[in-house]
Amino acid sequence: TAAAAMAPHTTNEMRERMVAWHSELGKSDTEIAALANCSERTVREVLRLHRTFGVVRNPFAQPRGGRRSLTTGDLNFISSLLAANPCLYLDELQDRLATDRDID
Template sequence: EHMLHWHEQLGKLTLKISELASCSEWTVCNVLHLHGEYGTVQNPLSWPWGGPRVVNTGDMDYLSSVLATNPSLYLNKLQDCLSQSHGVDVLITTIC
C-alpha cells in the first residue's frame, strides 16, 4: 500500500520507492504491475504457500507438557497422544 501511495500520489519513481521500502526495484515493479493488472498487490493466480495450520498453540503447549513429564517418549507416541487428547491427526514430521 505504501508503494502504491508513493507511486500514484507522490509520483515517486521505482528506484526511489525501492530505497524507501528497502527492497529491490524488481519487487516494486512487480507490485505495481500486479496492482495495475489485478487490482491487488498479491498475485491471485499463484498457489498459496502451505496449507492451513493444523497444530495450534494449545496443541504445542500440550506436546511440550507431555515431553516435560516423559522426555524419552517416541514421536509416534506423541502423535498418538495428540490424536487421542485433542483429536488432531498429524504426520510425525509435523511434530518434529
C-alpha cells in the same frame, strides 16, 4: 554455507505507499525501492498488480503453507507429555498421539 535469509514480507501499507510514490510523486522504481527497503523487482511487481488489477496483492495467489496437522489442543497435549516425561522418544510420542488423540 549458510542459507540466504529471506527478506521480510512487504506490508499492504508499504505497497500502497509504493503506488502513491509512483503515481503522485513520480518517483522512479529505483527511488521507490530505496524508500521501501525492497528490490526494484518487488516495486515493478506491485505497480504491475496495481495497474492490472487495481490492487497491490495478487488476487489469484493461494494462501501460503499447508493445512495444519495438529490443533492447539494436540500441541498442548504434546507439551504436557514432554513436561511430564522429557525423555520420551518420538515413536512413543507418536503412539500416544495415535491412541489418546486419534492422530496418525
